[in-house]
Amino acid sequence: QVKLVESGGGLVQAGGSLTLSCAASARTFGILTLAWFRQAPGKEREFVAAANWINADTYIASSVKDRFTISRDNAKNTVELQMNSLKPEDTAVYYCGAKYSEYFPVDRNYPYWGQGTQVTVSS
Secondary structure (H helix, E strand, O other): OOOEEEEOOEEEEOOOOEEEEEEEOOOOOOOOEEEEEEEOOOOOOEEEEEEEOOOOOEEEOOOOOOOEEEEEEOOOOEEEEEEOOOOHHHOEEEEEEEEOOOOOOOHHHOOEEOOOEEEEEEO
16 A cells, blocks of 8 residues: 655745655555646646656646646655745645556546645735
8 A cells, every 4th residue: 555645735925935745655666656636626636747756757737837846756755846936826735646657647547645735825
């Protein structure tokens, strides 16, 4: 069983920055993709970014690609989402997901999820 724990959310003013971290349990053998999704109130969960655990390839949603970056640290079993120039529309619960196969930007492809961390951007 893969356990994921997100941290780093909070309240920030528009234009500010936050770094989210997803810590994966030691039982990550075989995990290929770690990804971030977000869900705003009344909306479906949407893809934000993903990283390949083996070759470090990264994928960023077009809506955030100029502001967000994703990186992974295999030694620490963590994936971080650096969010800059935050906007009120970035307000959402951010979830970390993991899967045993290649990246795919649809949440139902990810069998493992963290509990989520709230990000609130004030205008």
